[in-house]
Amino acid sequence: MSPVPPARGLLVAAPRSGSGKTTVTLALLAALARRGVAVRAVKSGPDYIDPAFHAAATGRPGLNLDSWAMPPALLDHLMAGAAQDADIIVAEGAMGLFDGVAAEPGRTGAGADIAARFALPVLLVLDVSGQSQTAAAVLRGFLGHDPRVRMAGVVLNKLGSARHERMIREAVAPLGVPVLGAVPREAGIVLPERHLGLVQAGETDDLSARLRALADLAERHLDMDGIRAAAGPLACAATAAHHLPPPGQRIALARDAAFSFMYAHVLEAWRAMGAEIVAFSPLADAAPDPSCDVCWLPGGYPELHAGRLAAASRFLEGLRHFAQTRPVHGECGGYMALGRTLEDADGTTHALAGLLDLETSFSRRRMNLGYREATLLAPSPLGMPGARVRGHEFHYATVVSRGADAPLADLCDAEGRPLGVSGSRRGTVTGSFFHAIARA
Template identity: 60%
Template sequence: MTPGLLVAAPASGTGKTTVMLGLLRALRDDGVTVQPFKSGPDYIDPAFHRAASGRASFNLDSWSMPAAMLDTLAAKADDADFALAEGSMGLFDGVARPGETGNGASADIARRMGWPVVLVIDVSGQAQSAAATALGFSRYDPSVPIAGVILNRVASPRHERLARAGMDAVGIRVFGALPRRGDLKLPERHLGLVQAVEHADLDARIDEYATFLRAHVDIPALREAAAATARSVPLDAWVRPPAQRIALAQDAAFSFTYEHVLEGWRRAGAEVLPFSPLADEAPASDADIVWLPGGYPELHAGRLSEARSFHAALAEHAETRPVHGECGGYMALGEGLIDADGTRHRMAGLLGLVTSYAQRKMHLGYRRASLLAPMAGFAQGAKLAGHEFHYSTILEQSDAPLADVVDAQGEAVPETGSRRGRVTGTFFHMIAPVS
C-alpha cells in the first residue's frame, strides 16, 4: 500500500499543475520513485507528468471507469515509493448524475484511494480571507481529508504573514507559500496546455519548477502527510484491444491517447505500430486496424491535406479492414476541415464529414454511447463511456450514425459519430466500456 496525496484546488487556474510538476521532479531527484496520476478525462497533463517523473501517468475517472478499473490503475503505484495525483477543476466539481463510482470530481478519487488533499490556493487579491475558502473545503465533505494548503501567487512577505495568520486561526496547515512568478506559467491553447512534446525546453522548465518548490514548500512535511487505503485489486480490468496489430497515428496532430488504453492493449498481447500522418507515412500494411486518435489536426490541416501517401494507404486499408478515428482523428477521416482562417483543406474522404473551426463552438462533457453498428473491436449494442472536448462545428455529416450518444444527464447529443463501410468515427474519446 503506497502512500499518496492529491494536489487539488478550489478552481481551475490556481497553479496546481506547476506545483504538481515541481513536486514530481523534486521527489524524483531525491531518489523517490513517484507514480503520477491525473483525476478526470485529461490527455495533456499526463504527458507533462511523465516528463517530470520518468513514469507513465494514468487517468483515474470516477464517472466513466468502473470500480475494478479504478483500483487496478491505482495499483500502478504498488512498486513506487509515493503516489501523487493531480486534480481537475475544483476539488468537488463533477456532474450532477454520478456514474457507478462517482460524479467525476477529484474528491471521489481522494476518498476512494484514501489520499489526503493538498489545496493550492491562489491568494492574489486577498489575505486572511483565503482561510475561509480553505475552511469551507475542509468541512464540505468530512470523508475527504484536507491535509493542508500551499499558498500561491503571494505578493510580499507581509502578504504571506497575513495569509498564514488566517490559516493558523482556523487550524489549516500551510505547507508552503509560493511568490508570484509570471514566468513560470505554461503556455495554453484552446484545449488546454500546449502539448509536452512541443516544448523544446520542457526539461529545463520542470527543473526550474522543482527548484522553486524546494525553496518555498516543506516537501518532507508533504510526504509525512500522505496516506492510502488498502484495496482488493482485480487481475483483469483493462480496455480490450480492438485487434492484434494496431496501426496508431502518433505525431503532433494525433497525440491524445489515454495511457490506460494503450497499456491495456499491450497487456492483452496486442502490438501497437506507430506511424506519422504528418510525415506522410502509411500505416503498417499488415495492421489489422488503423486507429487515429484525437489531437490538433486543425493546426496542421495544410500538411495533412498534402499527405497523399497516407490518404492512399488509408483508403486501401479500409477496403478490407477497419479504420477508426476519435475527435481529431474523426475529422481527418472526413471530406474536409475548415481552419480558423476559413480555408478548407481536403482530408482523407473516407467519411462524408465536413468540420469547421471558423465557426467555433465548445463541445465539452462526459458521453455514453450505445453502438448502432460494430466499431473497432466492439460489437453492435456495446456501451462505451467517454469524454468530448473540441471547438469544431459539423457542417456536413452524410453517413449513417454510429451510436446513440447521451451526456452525463442522459440527454441526447447530436454528435453521434458516423460510419461508412469499415470506417467509423466519433467525437468522444473512449475511456472504458460499461455495462
C-alpha cells in the first residue's frame, strides 16, 4: 500500500441532531476556502443533501463515508483519494457522534467509527441553550466514552450572553479541552428546510450569499487558527477497493431537480472503470440517449414535479422505447417514476411511465428509514442473482399496489433481521426504494 499525502483532518460532531453541526461545518468550510486552503469535505453516513452544500462551500466534490454500508477497504480507498489534493479534510457526522446500529465494532455507521478509523480529532458542537455548567458534564461524558476517539476542542453554540459564555468556559476549563468557538444564539444562519430535510443546494437561490455570511460567522466566532492546528494527520493508506460495477458502458443518467440523489463515489468509480455517463433531464422532456446501453433513474423529488413529468411526453415515450431492448433501473424516486401512477401530497394522481405495475402515494405519508442489505433475486443493473448490496431507504411514499410484478430483492435491516422481498421487476425494467452504496 502506498502512503497518503500529508493531509490533516478532523470530524465535526455533536451529541444529537439539531445541535448546529451543519452550520458550523459549512461556516468552517466556507472560511477555509476563502482563505485559499485546499479543503475537502466528507459526510459520515448516507446523505445526499449535505455533500452538495459541502461541494458548494469548498469548490470540490462532496464525499460520503459510511462505516456500515462500505467495506473497510473502500473507506480507505475513498479517504486516500480525497486526501490527494487537500490540505485538510473536514468530516461532518450524522445525528450524535456515537449514534449507529448494533453491529461489529467499527462498522456501526456512527461518525465515531470514521473518527477512529482515520484518527480524526473531534470538534464537538454543543448546543448550550438552556444550560450552563451542565455543558461540562456533557463534555466529560464524551471524553471518557470511547478511548478510540479524541476530543480536539469544543464549539459552544447558541450562547445567550457574555455571562453565559463565561460560566461555561469556567466549567469546562478543568477538563483541558480547548474552546475553539463561541457562537451567539442570534448569529445562527438557518438553511431552508423541506419534508425530506434541507432544500437541495442547487435550489437555494441565494446560496453564495449564505456561504459568504457563514464564512463571516466563522471568522467572528470560531478560532480558525486553533481549529486548523487541532486537525490531526490522517491515519490511512491507499488501497484497492471493490466498487459497485458499472451497469453498462454508456449509462443514460436522469439528472435534474426531480432526480438528483446519486452518490458521487459510485459515479466516480463507474467512470474510473471506463463507463461513460450521459446525463439527460426528464423535467426538460428529454429522453435517454438511444446510443446508451442502460438507463438509470436516481432518487430525488418526483412527487414535487409529478405534473411536469406526467406531461413530459418525449421523456416518457423515449423511456418506454428504450426499455423495449435495454435495462432500465430506478432507485426510490426513479422507481416511483417507472410505475403506473403517483399520487402527490394534494391527492392528485399522475400517470407516469407504466413500465412497472407500481402505484404510490404521498397523500398517505409513512416514513421508511434505515440501512438495508439487499440480496438480488434476478439480474439487474445492481448485479447478478445472489449478489448482496448494502445501502439504505429514506422516503415517505406509501406503496398502494405493486401489482403482479415479481420482486427484485430480499431485504434485511442493519442487524440482519429479514424484511421480506422488495422492489419490482418486469422484463428489462427493475426498481426499488433501496439506494445502493456498496457491495456487501
